[in-house]
Amino acid sequence: MTSALGSAPTGRDDRRARPTPTRAYRFRWARAAGTGWLYVLPALVMYAVFVLRPLVLTLQYSLYDWNGIGVARWVGLDNYLTVFTDSDLLKIIGNAVVLIVFFSFIPVALGLLVASMVRRITTGAFGTVVRTILFLPQVIPLVAAGIAWSWLLSSNGLVNQVLRAVGLGGVARAWLGDFDTALPAVGVIGAWVLLGLCTILLVTGMSKIDPALYEAARLDGAGPVREFLAVTLPSLRQEIGVCLTVTIIAALASFDIVYISTSGGPGLQTTVPGLEIYRLAFSQRQVGLASALAVVLMLLVLACVLPIQRLTRGEKP
Amino acid sequence: MNLSRREQVTGRVFLIALIVVTLLPFVSMLSAALQPRGTVPSGLEWPSDPQWGNFADAFTAANMGALLRSSLLIVAGVVPVSVLIATMAGFGLGQLRVPGGRLVFGLLLLGLTLPFEAVVTPLYYQMQDFGLLNTRWAIILPLIGLYMPFAVFWMRAHFTNVPVELSEAARVDGSSTWQLFWRVQVPLARPAIASLTILMFLWTWNQFLLAIVLVDDATKRTMAGALGAFQGQWGTDLVLLCAGSLLILTPTLIVFLIFQRQFIKALIQGSVKG
Numbered sequence: 001m002t003s004a005l006g007s008a009p010t011g012r013d014d015r016r017a018r019p020t021p022t023r024a025y026r027f028r029w030a031r032a033a034g035t036g037w038l039y040v041l042p043a044l045v046m047y048a049v050f051v052l053r054p055l056v057l058t059l060q061y062s063l064y065d066w067n068g069i070g071v072a073r074w075v076g077l078d079n080y081l082t083v084f085t086d087s088d089l090l091k092i093i094g095n096a097v098v099l100i101v102f103f104s105f106i107p108v109a110l111g112l113l114v115a116s117m118v119r120r121i122t123t124g125a126f127g128t129v130v131r132t133i134l135f136l137p138q139v140i141p142l143v144a145a146g147i148a149w150s151w152l153l154s155s156n157g158l159v160n161q162v163l164r165a166v167g168l169g170g171v172a173r174a175w176l177g178d179f180d181t182a183l184p185a186v187g188v189i190g191a192w193v194l195l196g197l198c199t200i201l202l203v204t205g206m207s208k209i210d211p212a213l214y215e216a217a218r219l220d221g222a223g224p225v226r227e228f229l230a231v232t233l234p235s236l237r238q239e240i241g242v243c244l245t246v247t248i249i250a251a252l253a254s255f256d257i258v259y260i261s262t263s264g265g266p267g268l269q270t271t272v273p274g275l276e277i278y279r280l281a282f283s284q285r286q287v288g289l290a291s292a293l294a295v296v297l298m299l300l301v302l303a304c305v306l307p308i309q310r311l312t313r314g315e316k317p
Numbered sequence: 318m319n320l321s322r323r324e325q326v327t328g329r330v331f332l333i334a335l336i337v338v339t340l341l342p343f344v345s346m347l348s349a350a351l352q353p354r355g356t357v358p359s360g361l362e363w364p365s366d367p368q369w370g371n372f373a374d375a376f377t378a379a380n381m382g383a384l385l386r387s388s389l390l391i392v393a394g395v396v397p398v399s400v401l402i403a404t405m406a407g408f409g410l411g412q413l414r415v416p417g418g419r420l421v422f423g424l425l426l427l428g429l430t431l432p433f434e435a436v437v438t439p440l441y442y443q444m445q446d447f448g449l450l451n452t453r454w455a456i457i458l459p460l461i462g463l464y465m466p467f468a469v470f471w472m473r474a475h476f477t478n479v480p481v482e483l484s485e486a487a488r489v490d491g492s493s494t495w496q497l498f499w500r501v502q503v504p505l506a507r508p509a510i511a512s513l514t515i516l517m518f519l520w521t522w523n524q525f526l527l528a529i530v531l532v533d534d535a536t537k538r539t540m541a542g543a544l545g546a547f548q549g550q551w552g553t554d555l556v557l558l559c560a561g562s563l564l565i566l567t568p569t570l571i572v573f574l575i576f577q578r579q580f581i582k583a584l585i586q587g588s589v590k591g
Contacts, residue, residue: 035494039409040421042402043465050440050462051428057439068442114335117328132577133336136343138584139573140566141523141541147548147562148342151349151555158345161360196339197588204585246588253432256525256541260548274434274526281438282530294435301430 061291068287079292088268089276089293093300095183096252096272100304102187103194103251108243111198115206116224116232134196142193146260149189150176153261176262182269189257194250198243205239206232241312248304252297273297343563350375350560358555368556375560378551383536384543385568387453388522391539394457396517399464404510406465407472408498412484422473428466433526436463444531455531456539460521468513471587475509476502512583515576522569540565 062079066072083089137145152158153175160172175185209231217227233240255274258264264271264279273293280290341361349358351367354374375381410418436459444455479502487497503510521539528542535546544565551558573580 036409036413036415039405039413039494039498040415040418043406043469044421044424046402046458046462047425047428047465048462050443050459051431051436051465052424054436054439054443055428055431057442058435061439114328114331117331128577130332130336131581132574133339135581135584136339136570136573139519139569139580141525141544141569143523143525143541143544143548144562144566145342147544147558148346151559152342152345156357156359158341158360192338192342195335197584199335200581201585201588242588249430249432253434255434259525259529260545274432277434277438278526278530282441287438290438294432294438297432298435301432305430 058291058294061287062295064288066287067285068281069285072288075288079288080296082289083292083296091268092271092273092276093296095268095270096254096297096300098183099187099190099251099254099272100248102184103190103254104244104247106187106191107195107198107247108202108240110195111202111243112232112236112240114199115202115236116228118203118206131200134200136196137193138197142256143260145189145193146257149192150261153185153188176270177266179266179269182262182266186258186261186270189261190251190254193257194247198247201239201243202236205236209235237312241308244308244312245305248308249301252301252304273300346559346563349555350563352556354554354556356556358559371556371560372564375557375564378557379543379547379561379564380536381564384538384540384565387537387543388540388568391453391456391460392518392521394453395460395464395521396514399461399468399517400510400514402461403465403468403513404472404503404506405498406469407474407476408502410469411473411476412479412481412502413494422469425466425469428463429470431463431466433463437526437530440527441530450531451533451537453532453537456524456527459527459531460524464517464520467587468517471513472506472509475506479505511579512586515580515583516587518572519569519580540568 061072063074063076064072065075065078083093154160155172155174159175160169163169163172173181175181178185213231213235214227217231222230253274254272255278258270258272258275259278262270264275274297277290277294277297280286280293345361348361348363350371351364351369352358352362353364353366353368354371409415410422415421440459441450444450444459447454449455449458483501484497487501492500523541524539525541525545528538529545532538532542535543538546544562547561547565548558551561
């Protein structure tokens with residue numbers, strides 16, 4: 001493993017750059033800055049070997065046609081061209097974008113609705129119980145959420161049972177197996193996982209808003225809608241940003257839930273980039289194409305997350 | 318706060334609806350897990366004769382003993398090392414402010430939003446070269462690296478807020494950098510370290526992608542990875558699948574309920590900072 005330790009020279013270079021120490025304790029400080037690198041180094045080495053190196057390799061693979069075993073053939077940007085022109089791959093990327101609606105927008109919208117009505121969860125026993133329960137989906141593995149919901153959404157599952165009970169038996173179906181409903185059904189699983197987190201984050205943010213702002217809004221004759229737009233929304237900007245960031249990453253990089261609940265089917269209806277990368281690289285042995293898709297996915301995440309960060313954090317007073 | 322009575326009631330109703338929706342999947346799984354083996358359960362239906370023995374069957378079928386041991390070994394390999402080296406790096410970047418630290422920090426930020434899918438393919442070949450495929454090391458080592466962006470970011474945020482005068486005072490007293498770190502700074506950083514430990518534990522325990530890609534043998538995987546294999550094997554036996562899934566969830570749930578307060582704090586802070 002030592003062969004991969006690429007970061008050692010940096011420490012030397014920086015030590016050279018230190019100004020000559022003058023006083024005694026200054027001397028110790030300068031030496032401390034040198035030894036300071038010893039503190040940073042282990043983390044940096046692990047990061048370099050297990051993240052940066054693979055990242056560079058992904059970039060490299062993406063320029064080759066390689067089956068993982070034989071000789072790789074240089075193909076330039078052909079793999080990227082495939083990603084952006086192949087109708088299946090475009091559909092797959094589109095699926096991830098559709099999932100954002102379910103993983104992000106629904107939990108944030110519902111969370112805001114609940115938060116603006118609850119304002120704060122009481123600190124007493126009721127509050128603790130509420131928080132504990134709403135956090136359960138965050139604590140269990142996504143795989144378990146996938147299994148539980150595959151069962152709920154199956155033809156004999158609870159969802160259909162309820163539908164039949166209220167006389168809507170006609171729409172009952174195997175939700176995850178149906179061509180039209182599979183992707184939204186996967187989306188519902190994600191929404192269930194992230195709803196509690198968003199609600200708690202937004203309610204926590206809500207309880208930090210100065211009640212005087214609401215008093216003032218009411219005195220000005222603002223209705224609940226005005227109040228929401230003028231006070232709640234701007235005050236929660238940062239929390240909304242956090243929720244959107246976390247949930248959008250969860251949507252675009254989704255894998256576990258889809259793998260367990262539908263394996264991407266029926267057809268390609270629920271296949272997402274994460275699953276396709278896994279398939280291309282390990283079943284179809286198209287490592288180059290898988291890597292190009294991985295790079296695109298990475299850039300897609302950044303393209304969605306960076307503007308949100310800028311909007312919600314940048315202009316803090 | 319002046320909320321009208323009606324608003325308070327609607328708020329409560331919404332919260333309770335949310336709680337019911339959150340709990341239903343678990344209840345439905347439990348009701349299916351208690352049906353007699355070989356029957357086809359439907360929705361939510363309390364069995365007339367609950368078959369608690371199904372859990373014992375699932376325990377054997379899932380090889381729970383081996384799974385628990387494997388997950389614990391992986392957690393033991395990942396969490397202490399990650400927390401230690403991230404705390405050291407956070408101290409180096411946030412307190413000692415090493416020259417070139419900004420560059421290192423920038424590099425780490427690069428990895429903060431990185432989907433694991435983006436590096437899993439090269440990691441596979443790298444682990445193959447190291448001869449570590451199908452061993453727990455193939456999960457442990459990459460996870461430590463992959464956690465570094467968040468973990469260092471987290472600890473640096475803490476150490477940046479500790480006044481430098483504190484370190485200077487310790488310096489004047491003649492303590493070495495290590496003493497300063499270990500005796501003065503680490504004890505002060507305990508809350509940040511505790512939250513980080515909880516998050517690392519949870520993320521490791523629930524890690525799925527790396528487990529299924531890098532390790533074939535389900536008994537050498539994390540809990541989540543093993544659950545994936547369990548579903549593959551018993552997917553058609555819904556009763557056993559539900560019982561097994563609930564069993565595999567139990568350890569996390571117990572730990573979560575015990576440290577519930579710390580968990581929620583860590584998860585809230587974790588998502589805010591991440």
